Amino acid sequence: MLTLTRDDVRLGCRAADWKAALAQAAEALVEAGRVSPEYGEGLLAREAQSSTYLGNGIAIPHGTPESRRYVRSTGVRVLQFPEGVAWHDGSRVSLLVTIAAQSDEHLDILRQLTHVLDREGVARTLASAKNPDDVIATLSRVPEKARLDAETLCLGLPLRDRLELALAAAARLRHIGCVEASFVAAIAGQQPVPLGQGLWLVFAASGVNSPALALATPERRLRDGAGDVAGVFCLAAHGDAHRALLERLDGLLARGDGERLIELSAEQVLSRLSGESAGAETARVRLLNAHGLHARPARELVQVARAQSVAVRVRLLEGHGEAVSATSLTQVLSLGARRGQTLVFSAEGEGASQAVSALVEVVRGGLGEPVTPLTETREESVPRVTAKEPVVAPVADEPLTAVPAAPGLAIAPAYVLRLPEFRYAERADDPARERERLDRALVGARQQLEALVQRTVGGEVSQILSIHAEMLSDPALRDASLEAMGEGASAEASWWRAIDTAARAQESLADRLLAERAADLRDVGRRVLGLLCGVEMPTPPEHPYILVADDVGPSDVARLETAKVRGLVTARGGATSHSAILARALGIAAVVGAGERVLALSSGVELIVDGENGRVVASPSPARRERTERRMVEQESLQRAAHGRRHEEARTQDGHRVEVAANLGNTAHAADAVERGAEGIGLLRTEFVFMAHPQAPDLATQIAEYSEAFDALKGRPLVARTLDVGGDKPLAYWPMPHEENPFLGLRGIRLTLTRPEVLETQLRALLTAAGSRPVRIMFPMVKDIDEFRAGKAIFDRVQAEVKATDVQLGVMIEVPSCALLAPSLAKEADFFSIGTNDLTQYTLAIDRGHPQLSAQSDALHPGVLRLIRFTVEAAHAEGRWVGVCGELGSDPQAIPVLVGLGVDELSVSSRRVPLVKARIRELTLSRARELAELALKQPTAAAVREALEAA
Incomplete structure (x- = not known):
C-alpha cells in the first residue's frame, strides 16, 4: 500500500x-x-x-x-x-x-x-x-479477496448425506481460519438449497473472518428424498466480496459442468470454477521476471493476447483461482503474479491451441525483459541430513552453559527431536508397483493419524492431526505423484516432489496461515515418506520428558502433548526467541542456545534443566540430583508462598517499592492479570484490536475493547502502546511495500504518523474509554523528540476535546538513539517504558530470530544495561518514572540489576507476576545497587550472568 x-x-x-x-x-x-x-x-x-x-x-x-x-x-x-x-x-x-x-x-x-x-x-x-x-x-483501501483454492476443497469424503457434506465444508473453512465456530453452528441449522446438476448450497454471514467458498463431495454420487447429491458448496458471505464467487459458480452451472464435478481432481475442479470449460485448451508457464508481472511485461503480454484470433484468459495457479481476460491490462496486473509463480492460460475455439502456445512462449522469453531460469533446488528440499563433522555429546554430570529462557528446574529423561534421514532411488521401472506402494503408504499414514487423533481427542493437537489426515485425502497430491511415476520416478521421489511443489506454492503467497499449512504439508509428506522408506517417524514418549531440539516454534509445540513436557533445551535461540517466550507462557523450565552438543544426546538419558541459571546437565551424579530435588521442593514452596502474597505490594526488605504490572495482548485477559496480582497493565499491545478485525476497527469498536480492560482493572493504571504494526508484522488491510529490512523500516510511530486519522481515532478511543480512570499512553519506536512531538500534537488536540482526567503520555525506549536522547525527551514526556527486546536487538545488531546469532541476543549485555541506566537517570532528573516491559523484566537474574538501576516498574507476563514480586521482596535496595554496578563493569552478557551467579 x-x-x-x-x-x-x-x-x-x-x-x-x-x-x-x-x-x-x-x-x-x-x-x-x-x-x-x-x-x-x-x-x-x-x-x-x-x-x-x-x-x-x-x-x-x-x-x-x-x-x-x-x-x-x-x-x-x-x-x-x-x-x-x-x-x-x-x-x-x-x-x-x-x-x-x-x-x-x-x-x-x-x-x-x-x-x-x-x-x-x-x-x-x-x-x-x-x-x-x-x-x-x-x-x-485494498478490496477484500474471496478465497477459493485447493485448501477450501474437501473431495471424495466417505459421507452419506447432504448435511454431513455441508458441515464438512464449513469445518474446512474453520480449519483454515476463514470462519469462526458460530459460522459452523449457523450452517448446522440449515437445509442445503438445490442448485441443480446434483449440487447444493449452504451459506451464512455470521462468524466470517474472510469470504470463501468451500466444496465437499462424497466418494460416490448419493441420492436422498430431495434428489441427487454430487457435492455441497458452503459460502462464507462477507460484504460484497463473495459475489464474485457466486458469479463463478453460476458460470459453472450455466456450462453444465456441475454434473461431472464429483469425478474431477482438485486441480480440475478449480479449473472449472475459474471459468475454464472441459473443452478449453490450457497451458501453464512459470513466470521468470525478477519483479514479477508489473506494468511493462504485463503490457507486452496484453499486446500478444490482443493479437490472437480467440479470447484468452489467464489465472494464477497459486492465487484465488479466478481467470481474467489476458487482453485487460488492469486485470492482468491485479493477479499480482511474482517470479516463480505459475500462469495458466486458457482459450476455446479454432486457434485456441496456437493462442495459448504463443502466450506461453512470450512469457518464457521474458516479456521484453532479460530473465534468468529458476534455480531448481528439489534435491536440497528433500528432507535429508547433510554429513557434518561428528559432534560430541556432553559427558556425564558435565554442566553445559546456555541462555536462561524460562525460570524453573526440571529433572526428566531427554527426548531428542531429530528428523530422520530418508534414502531412496529417484527412478523406478514399474509404475504400477510404485502406485501400489504409494497407496499402501497413504493408507498406513491415515491409520497412524486417526489413531493419534483418537488419543488426543478434544485438544489443539487433535485438530492439527485431523488437518493432516485431510491432507492425505487430497487427490491433487496423489494425481501429481502418479503423473511423475508415469514419467519413471519412484514412489518416494514422486510423492516428495508433489509435497514440495504444493508447499512452495503456498509459501509463495506470503500469508502467515498459508505458510503454516505449508509446514503441515511437509510434516504429512515426511510421514508417508517414512512408510515408503521403512523409516519410523519420531514419536514423543508416553512418560514425562525434557524436549531437546535444534529450535522450536509455536507450531512445533502444538504438536506435542505439552502436559508431559517438563523442560525445554534448544541448541539455537536467544532469551527473546519464540521458543523462549513460548516456554515462559507454558510455565516450563527452559534454556536455549545450548549449542549443537545437546543434539548428540541420546533420548532417554536423564537431564537436569536449570532455567534460572542457564544450565543443562546430562546423566547427573546422585549428589547433584539430590541437590536439584531439594531446590525443586524449595521452589515449589516459594511459588506457593508467592501466590499467597500476590496481591501485596512488591517492596524490598528496606522498604523500596517497585510496581509489578502485566503485559497483555488481549483486553479479555485483564481480569486474569488482576487475579494474579498485577498492579496494573504495564503494556497493552493494542494491535490485537486491529488484527482481530478484517477492517480497521472504528471508534465505537475500540472504545468497547479498551473499556473491557479498564473495567477489569477497577482503578488500576493501564499503559497502552499505540498501534505497533508495519514492516515485519503488517495488517491484512494495511499491507506494506516490501522492505529489505523491515525491522529498520516503516513501523510503529513512523507508520501511524503517515495515517494520522488512524492514530487520532485510537487516541480518542483510549481517552474516551478511560474517562476518569488512569491511562498511560506511549508511542512505540520513537527515535527522537520530533516524532514524539508529532504524536503529541495529535494527542493534545484529542485530549482537549475528550478531557480525560488521569492521563500521561510517554515514550517506549526501543531505539538506542531514543535512549541516548532521553534527557531531551524527559523534559516533555511523562514517562518512559523500556522495551528490552527491541532495544537489545538494535543495540547488538542481532535479530532475535537469527539461526546462528540469536543466542547472543541477551538483554543483560552491559551495553544494553548502560542505556537503561542512562535512561533512568535522565527520567529521574525530570521527575519522570521508568518501566521495563520487555522479557528482561521477568528474568530472575536481571530483576536485582533492574531494581538497582532505579527502574520504577516491571511489566511481565501475568503468570510471572507473583514470582517477580517475591524476587523483589528478597532484595535490599543497597544490595541491588551493588549487583547493578557489578553487572555494568562486565565486558559481555555471559560475564554479567557469571558474575551475578557467583555474587
Whole structure:
C-alpha cells in the first residue's frame, strides 16, 4: 500500500496538456526535496518509451534508469486534475501518482495501485475528491479477496448425506481460519438449497473472518428424498466480496459442468470454477521476471493476447483461482503474479491451441525483459541430513552453559527431536508397483493419524492431526505423484516432489496461515515418506520428558502433548526467541542456545534443566540430583508462598517499592492479570484490536475493547502502546511495500504518523474509554523528540476535546538513539517504558530470530544495561518514572540489576507476576545497587550472568 501523507497530495490542478501536467509533477517533487530539476527530463523521456497510463484515470509518471542520479530520496507526489488531462496515448488522466525512485521502488508502488484499477467509480471518486484524506483513503483501501483454492476443497469424503457434506465444508473453512465456530453452528441449522446438476448450497454471514467458498463431495454420487447429491458448496458471505464467487459458480452451472464435478481432481475442479470449460485448451508457464508481472511485461503480454484470433484468459495457479481476460491490462496486473509463480492460460475455439502456445512462449522469453531460469533446488528440499563433522555429546554430570529462557528446574529423561534421514532411488521401472506402494503408504499414514487423533481427542493437537489426515485425502497430491511415476520416478521421489511443489506454492503467497499449512504439508509428506522408506517417524514418549531440539516454534509445540513436557533445551535461540517466550507462557523450565552438543544426546538419558541459571546437565551424579530435588521442593514452596502474597505490594526488605504490572495482548485477559496480582497493565499491545478485525476497527469498536480492560482493572493504571504494526508484522488491510529490512523500516510511530486519522481515532478511543480512570499512553519506536512531538500534537488536540482526567503520555525506549536522547525527551514526556527486546536487538545488531546469532541476543549485555541506566537517570532528573516491559523484566537474574538501576516498574507476563514480586521482596535496595554496578563493569552478557551467579 502507498504510505501517503496529506502533504503528498495536491488537489485542483489544471494543465493545458500532458507535458504541462508532467512539468507540475516534476516541480512538486523538486519542492519536496525529492529530486533535482533535471528529473523532469527523465519523466518526459520515460513517456517517450511508453505511456505510463494505467487505467481508471491514473498515470504513474517516473523517470528512466538514467535519470535516477537526479533522485535525492525516494518519494511520491499525487496531483489531482479534476477536469482531466488528455494523455499522449489518447487516454484521459485525472490523477498523476508521480514517483521519484532511486532503484526499482516504483514497481512496488505500482503493485499497490493495481487494486484500484478495476474498481468501479474510482476515476470519478479521485477526480472529485475535495480533501487529501479522501484521495489517500481511495488509493489505500485494498478490496477484500474471496478465497477459493485447493485448501477450501474437501473431495471424495466417505459421507452419506447432504448435511454431513455441508458441515464438512464449513469445518474446512474453520480449519483454515476463514470462519469462526458460530459460522459452523449457523450452517448446522440449515437445509442445503438445490442448485441443480446434483449440487447444493449452504451459506451464512455470521462468524466470517474472510469470504470463501468451500466444496465437499462424497466418494460416490448419493441420492436422498430431495434428489441427487454430487457435492455441497458452503459460502462464507462477507460484504460484497463473495459475489464474485457466486458469479463463478453460476458460470459453472450455466456450462453444465456441475454434473461431472464429483469425478474431477482438485486441480480440475478449480479449473472449472475459474471459468475454464472441459473443452478449453490450457497451458501453464512459470513466470521468470525478477519483479514479477508489473506494468511493462504485463503490457507486452496484453499486446500478444490482443493479437490472437480467440479470447484468452489467464489465472494464477497459486492465487484465488479466478481467470481474467489476458487482453485487460488492469486485470492482468491485479493477479499480482511474482517470479516463480505459475500462469495458466486458457482459450476455446479454432486457434485456441496456437493462442495459448504463443502466450506461453512470450512469457518464457521474458516479456521484453532479460530473465534468468529458476534455480531448481528439489534435491536440497528433500528432507535429508547433510554429513557434518561428528559432534560430541556432553559427558556425564558435565554442566553445559546456555541462555536462561524460562525460570524453573526440571529433572526428566531427554527426548531428542531429530528428523530422520530418508534414502531412496529417484527412478523406478514399474509404475504400477510404485502406485501400489504409494497407496499402501497413504493408507498406513491415515491409520497412524486417526489413531493419534483418537488419543488426543478434544485438544489443539487433535485438530492439527485431523488437518493432516485431510491432507492425505487430497487427490491433487496423489494425481501429481502418479503423473511423475508415469514419467519413471519412484514412489518416494514422486510423492516428495508433489509435497514440495504444493508447499512452495503456498509459501509463495506470503500469508502467515498459508505458510503454516505449508509446514503441515511437509510434516504429512515426511510421514508417508517414512512408510515408503521403512523409516519410523519420531514419536514423543508416553512418560514425562525434557524436549531437546535444534529450535522450536509455536507450531512445533502444538504438536506435542505439552502436559508431559517438563523442560525445554534448544541448541539455537536467544532469551527473546519464540521458543523462549513460548516456554515462559507454558510455565516450563527452559534454556536455549545450548549449542549443537545437546543434539548428540541420546533420548532417554536423564537431564537436569536449570532455567534460572542457564544450565543443562546430562546423566547427573546422585549428589547433584539430590541437590536439584531439594531446590525443586524449595521452589515449589516459594511459588506457593508467592501466590499467597500476590496481591501485596512488591517492596524490598528496606522498604523500596517497585510496581509489578502485566503485559497483555488481549483486553479479555485483564481480569486474569488482576487475579494474579498485577498492579496494573504495564503494556497493552493494542494491535490485537486491529488484527482481530478484517477492517480497521472504528471508534465505537475500540472504545468497547479498551473499556473491557479498564473495567477489569477497577482503578488500576493501564499503559497502552499505540498501534505497533508495519514492516515485519503488517495488517491484512494495511499491507506494506516490501522492505529489505523491515525491522529498520516503516513501523510503529513512523507508520501511524503517515495515517494520522488512524492514530487520532485510537487516541480518542483510549481517552474516551478511560474517562476518569488512569491511562498511560506511549508511542512505540520513537527515535527522537520530533516524532514524539508529532504524536503529541495529535494527542493534545484529542485530549482537549475528550478531557480525560488521569492521563500521561510517554515514550517506549526501543531505539538506542531514543535512549541516548532521553534527557531531551524527559523534559516533555511523562514517562518512559523500556522495551528490552527491541532495544537489545538494535543495540547488538542481532535479530532475535537469527539461526546462528540469536543466542547472543541477551538483554543483560552491559551495553544494553548502560542505556537503561542512562535512561533512568535522565527520567529521574525530570521527575519522570521508568518501566521495563520487555522479557528482561521477568528474568530472575536481571530483576536485582533492574531494581538497582532505579527502574520504577516491571511489566511481565501475568503468570510471572507473583514470582517477580517475591524476587523483589528478597532484595535490599543497597544490595541491588551493588549487583547493578557489578553487572555494568562486565565486558559481555555471559560475564554479567557469571558474575551475578557467583555474587
